[in-house]
Amino acid sequence: MYSTIGSTVNLSCNLNVDRMYVTWLGPPNLSVYATGNSVHEAKKLSIRVLGNEQEKQHILQIVKMNESNEGLYKCIATEGNKSFTLFIQTPFTLCSPKHMYTTIGSTVNVTCNLNVDRMYVTWLGPPNQTVYAIGNSVHKAKNVNVRILGNAKENKHILQIVTMHETNEGLYKCIATEGNETFQLVIQRPPRNITIDESHNSVVYGVVNEKMNITCNVVTGKPAETMLWVYGHEVVAKGGPGSLKYTFTPDSTHNLQTFRCVAFNNITRTTLIEDVTLHVYSEPTVKIFPSGTIKIIEDESLLLECKYISNDNKSTLVNWNYTFDGYIKQTSNTVFKLDNIKRYHAGNYSCSVSNSVGTTEDTVTVNVLCLPYIPTINNRIKYEISGKETNLTLNVVSYPTIKTVMVFNNLSVRIKDVNYQTTVRPSKIEDLVYGTKVNVKGYKLCIQFKINLSDDFTMYTIMITNDYGVSNISVSIRSARPLRVPQNVKAVALDSRIIVKWTANRHIRQQEMFHVEYRKHSESSWSRVSAENRSTAIINGLQPNTAYFVRVYSKTAAGESDKTDVIIVKTVVKNKKWFLRDQDGIPPSRRNEETSVRLAHYDEIDSMYYNPLNITVSPQNDRNNAQLEILQPANTNADNCNTNNCSNNNITPAIIHHFNNSQENYSLRSSSDESYLVPCNFIDLDIEKVTENEQEVNSIKDPETLEEESSVSSDNSETNIKSIQRYEKLRLSDMNGQSNTEHMYNYIDT
Structure with missing residues (x-):
């Protein structure tokens, strides 16, 4: 019987006698514990006698089990006796089992070296620590294949299993009062079925510089096997049983190398081996031959070879990149050939090789040796x-x-x-x-x-x-010919803009930029608009009904021309059309409709045919004897004048003067080619198209500001203008210098 220290143990004696005839003996040396119901004086603290006397139940109770209570107990009467061996259970860790390996069908001897009499030795075994033998007595269920051997006098106690079977595999114990020994009896089995998880036909695939695993598996044996991964002659991983994983980062040196998995059992003397070849994919290596900088003579043939190494041939692509006729060209041949190379073929030639891992490129520079070449796009x-x-x-x-x-x-x-x-x-x-x-x-x-x-x-x-x-x-x-002043400067005024036209010098053979400067008569700073290689400019953003000074000069790489004489141009009143030409027999009502939708135009009056002091200045006045009568309504209120019934009073024309600013005192002098403007409708002008956004404004300071228009004078002119005068008649000339024609103007209210 097994018990633990401090526990209560009941020993039952089933002898069919009265209690008075029952004696209990126990350790040490079968001392008397109790007779009948009477407990020995030395045992009263820990021993009691229990049980139903009428039913002849005799129980010896040990209240608190300790090491002194462990041993052989006997219940003795005249009719017979009964024995009990009481053991204190100890954990298995107190006595580590001795592993014993055997094979099925073999005979196994388990030797217990406890120095006690055999009668005190008990053998326990599988399953569940069943009693195999006590002393020399073998349990009747085990007496077929279990024997007790050994020299009893020498205290050698041997449990012999005659024919080993799987049911005999397990834990065995040899127990006595002095101690115990344990034995683990194992039927040995070798490991089997070694495999590598990632292997495909004994090949494992990886990528350079990317972490990977290789795993070896076996069906484990008894005892458990030891497993190794071996690379070269070096053990790189050790473990088991059953499985061993090796994690590493391959490089190019691992490619096509062998890794070996080993599983071995020293008891069974069994060794399993499985090899695998590592195929490491890497970026291709590429080299162009010849390499570096290549010098080749023009009109020779260029031959380049792209040599590469790639261990992923299924996905390897070769590509040449080079510039030809301004475009990037590509070809997939490993050999590149260009016959009759020209100087414009000089440059970089690259060969790129790609596979599933990446792309590698090599580049050479081709220099074409040739005479100095002067491109056709050069100014000669x-x-x-x-x-x-x-x-x-x-x-x-x-x-x-x-x-x-x-x-x-x-x-x-x-x-x-x-x-x-x-x-x-x-x-x-x-x-x-x-x-x-x-x-x-x-x-x-x-x-x-x-x-x-x-x-x-x-x-x-x-x-x-x-x-x-x-x-x-x-x-x-x-x-470069000297620049001359722009000629024949003419101007047309609208309400918020002035159109300026001049004659350019068409034979200077240079790029010519024209600048038109303008300012109000009361200001000193000049603003400017420019026109390149044109003879027309538009001044935008002006104030209506305002007089402006205008002058023109040109500029080339050779320098600037002199500025033209100043002309005075007055913008018209906004939304007013003062004169309408009576022509083509258009009814007044229709004329009014046209003036409401069409922009106003203004005729230029050449000053050669106009004499403010009624002095004959040119025989050309006789070219056309017809004179234009400009009539003024009797009533000074123009709004009350009907277009069909105007009075014969004269209208004062607006006067536009030419001035020359070439004098150092900047006084305005009249030119021999004075111009005067009178507003009119539908006069065609040969003016080049100029967009409004071409206007640029620059400030150019004049030393003096003209204080008033009436003070303008000229050194070489016979005319001294004191004020705006009235004139009865004037002769008109068309802008293109053709013969004069007469125009009749009627005053209308728009």
């Missing part, structure tokens, strides 16, 4: 002014770089004191190839020399050399 005519430095800029393609630049005149005489410089690095310049503009790498070449004499305006030859040869270009340096 330049206009200059004598005594000034000439700055001649040319686009040049040259590899090798430009070595020398020499300038020769038309007599093949080399020009001394020539300075030149080029851009440090090549840049994109334009060239014309088969009629198509392309960008090529070239240099800006700036050449400087001085034009002193008229003979210096001639044809020059620019000779450019590099280490490969010489090229030249001829450039004509021509004299």
Whole structure:
């Protein structure tokens, strides 16, 4: 019987006698514990006698079990006796089991080395710690294949299992009062069925620099096997049983290397081995041959080979990238060939190789050795002014770089004191190839020399050399004609704008910019609008019914012209149309309709045919004897005048004067070509189209401000205008210089 320290144990003796004849004996040495109901004096504290006497139940109760109570107990009577062995249970950790490995059908001897008499030795075993034997007595259920052996005098106690079976596998105990021994009897089994999870036909795939796992599995044996991962001659992972995972980051050196999984059992002397080959995908390596910077002579053949290594052939692609005719070209051949290479084929040529992991590229630079080349897009005519430095800029393609630049005149005489410089690095310049503009790498070449004499305006030859040869270009340096003042300045006034027209110098062979300056008669600063290579400009944003001074000058690379004489132009009253031409027999009602939807126009009056002091100034006055009568209504209130019944009173025309500001005192003097404006309708002007957003305003200060219009005078004019005068008759001339025609103006109210 098993018990624990401190517990209460009941030992029942089922002898069919009266209690008075029952004696209890126990340890040590079968001492008398009780006779009948009487407990020995030394045992009264821990021993009691219980049970129903009439039913002849005899129970010895141990109240608090301790180590002194452990041992053999006997219940003795005249009819017989009964024995009990009482053990204090101890945890298995107090006695670690000894593992014993055997095979099915074999004979196993389990030896207990407790130094006690055999009679005190009890054998327990599977299942559930069943009693196999006590002393020399074997339990009747086990006596077929279990024996007790050993020399009893030498205290050798052996439990022999004759024919080992699976039911005999388990934990065995040899128990005595002095202690116990445990044994774990195991039927040994080797490991089997070794596999690698990630393997496909003994190959495992990975990617360079990406973490991966390889896992080895076995059906575990008894005892448990030890598992290893071996790479080369080195154990890289150890573990088990059953499974072992190895985690690592492969590099290119692992590609096509063997990893080995080993599972072994020293008891069974069994070793299992499984090999796997690691295939590591990596970015391809690529190299162009020849490499680096390639120098090739123009018109030779360029041959490049793209050599690569890729371990992912199924997804490997080869691609050449290069610039041709301004476009990026591509080809998939490993060999690239370009026959008759030209200088514009110079540049970078790249071969890229891609696979499932990534893309790698190699690039070579191709320099085409050629004579200096001067693109066709270069200005070969330049206009200059004598005594000034000439700055001649040319686009040049040259590899090798430009070595020398020499300038020769038309007599093949080399020009001394020539300075030149080029851009440090090549840049994109334009060239014309088969009629198509392309960008090529070239240099800006700036050449400087001085034009002193008229003979210096001639044809020059620019000779450019590099280490490969010489090229030249001829450039004509021509004299820029002096700028003259813009001629025939005329102006047309509207309510908020003035249209200015002039005659440009069409033979200067230069880009000419015209500037029209204007200001109010009461202001000192000038504003400006510009027109490039045109003879018309529009001044916008003006105030209605306001007099403005207007003058024109031109500007080229050679300098500025003088400013024209000042003319005075007065804008009209907003939304008023003062005169309507009576023509084509249009009824007045229709005329009123037209004036309501069409913009007002104004005729110009050439001052050559107009004499404010009634003095004959030109015989051309007789070119047309018909004179225009400008009638003024008798009533000064124009709004009350009917268009069909106007009186014969005269109307005072608005007067526009020409002034010359070339004098240092800036006094306004009249020109020999004075202009005067009278408002009218539907006069056609040959004026180029000018958009309003082309107007730019600049302030130009005049030294003096004209204080009043009546004080204007001229040094070379016979006329001194004191005030605005009235005139009865005036002769009109059309703007194109043709013969005069008579116009009849009727005063109307719009």
